[in-house]
Structures are given as C-alpha cells and as structure tokens.
Amino acid sequence: MKTNYKVAYDKEWEKLKEKNPKDIVDKLDVLYCSDKKQFTVTFLNEEYILDYNYETIYKKDSKVPLNIGASIMILNYLTFSNTYINTSNKWVSLKEIPNGGALFYPAFYKSSILELINKFGSNCESFSQCSNKIGGIPAGFADKSFVFKVLPKISICIAVWEGDDEISPNCTILFDHSIQYLVHIETVIALGGYLADTLINMNL
Numbered sequence: 001m002k003t004n005y006k007v008a009y010d011k012e013w014e015k016l017k018e019k020n021p022k023d024i025v026d027k028l029d030v031l032y033c034s035d036k037k038q039f040t041v042t043f044l045n046e047e048y049i050l051d052y053n054y055e056t057i058y059k060k061d062s063k064v065p066l067n068i069g070a071s072i073m074i075l076n077y078l079t080f081s082n083t084y085i086n087t088s089n090k091w092v093s094l095k096e097i098p099n100g101g102a103l104f105y106p107a108f109y110k111s112s113i114l115e116l117i118n119k120f121g122s123n124c125e126s127f128s129q130c131s132n133k134i135g136g137i138p139a140g141f142a143d144k145s146f147v148f149k150v151l152p153k154i155s156i157c158i159a160v161w162e163g164d165d166e167i168s169p170n171c172t173i174l175f176d177h178s179i180q181y182l183v184h185i186e187t188v189i190a191l192g193g194y195l196a197d198t199l200i201n202m203n204l
Contacts, residue, residue: 009068012076012079013055016050021039028078030152037051038052044135044150045135048060048066050078069190069194070194072190073187080187085181086178087178091174092174092176094188097185100186101188108173111193112196112197113172117170119200120199121162121171122163124144124162127158130199131158134148141159142159142172145157153182154182156173158171158174159172
C-alpha cells in the first residue's frame with residue numbers, strides 16, 4: 001500500500017507531465033534540458049535535478065536523493081501556478097494567507113516558530129551563523145532577521161528577537177504575499193516548517 005506521501009508524489013509527477021516545460025521555465029525561473037528531460041531547480045541554495053524518465057529528484061553535485069516531503073514541495077511549485085506571478089515584496093504571516101492559513105497557524109506556531117524560539121531565542125549569533133550557511137540575506141529588523149530564497153520565486157523571512165531577564169524571546173516566520181499564487185497552502189506550511197527544521201537541526 002502506498003503512503004500518503006507516495007500518493008501525493010505520484011500525483012504531482014502526473015500533473016508535471018501534463019504541462020509544457022517551456023511554460024514552466026518561463027514562469028518559475030527554472031531550467032529544463034529537453035535532451036535529458038530534466039529540470040534543474042534551486043532549493044535552499046542547492047541545485048536539484050528532476051528527472052522525467054525516472055521520476056526522481058536528487059542533488060545535482062552529489063546525486064543524493066531528496067527526501068520525499070521536500071520533493072513534493074518542489075513538484076508542487078512546478079505544477080501549481082497557471083499564470084506568471086511576480087514577487088510582491090510584501091511580507092505576511094501565515095495567518096494572512098487565504099485558504100487555511102489562519103486555521104493552520106496555531107499548529108505551525110507550535111511546531112516551527114516555538115521551536116525556533118527555543119533554539120535561537122537566547123542565541124541570535126547562532127541563528128546568524130546557521131542562516132549564513134544556507135544563503136540567508138540580512139533583512140535589517142528585529143535583533144536578527146534573514147531572507148531565504150527557498151525556491152526561485154519563493155522567499156521566506158525569519159526574524160528573531162533575543163530575550164533577557166525582563167522580555168521573553170520571540171520569533172516570526174513571514175512569507176512573500178505572492179506565495180499564495182505559487183503553491184498550495186499545505187506547501188506554504190511545509191516550506192516554512194522545512195526551513196525552520198533545517199536551521200534548528202544544523203550543526204555548527
């Protein structure tokens with residue numbers, strides 16, 4: 001029996017094969033090699049190959065397979081939007097994203113934002129070091145904040161306020177407003193969670 005992840009993975013590949021690769025390249029800032037039937041997509045500062053023939057996704061330089069959860073996120077990025085979308089440069093919380101953002105926010109806060117607070121709320125320097133490792137660009141607010149290009153047209157900002165004896169630490173995860181047109185709401189949540197987990201689990 002297929003897992004839910006495998007069912008979703010297979011469905012996304014089916015959707016991808018129904019689309020014109022040129023349209024995807026034009027809309028989403030990815031590369032496509034027609035001879036090899038392969039897309040190249042940058043995901044969190046690393047290049048990945050999506051191979052049509054084998055329905056596999058792996059890191060370009062090492063050929064290490066990408067885990068299925070992250071693979072579904074990339075596939076959804078390539079299949080979701082039917083129009084050309086520009087980034088808006090307007091940051092919003094998950095609560096402000098339509099089609100379920102407010103509903104899912106409490107669980108997202110607990111699983112991702114609170115974990116970031118626990119990890120970096122008293123150590124912004126560690127947050128900076130981890131962020132720099134995956135190509136984070138300083139955003140210039142809070143005690144430390146960075147913008148991460150998670151996918152070519154999807155950026156996520158994480159900001160941390162360091163706590164002290166009087167003030168509790170805090171953190172927020174913000175999305176470019178355009179993300180709602182680029183991926184499904186479940187993928188929005190998954191991308192935010194994946195970025196948070198990547199930072200939290202990083203070894204310095």
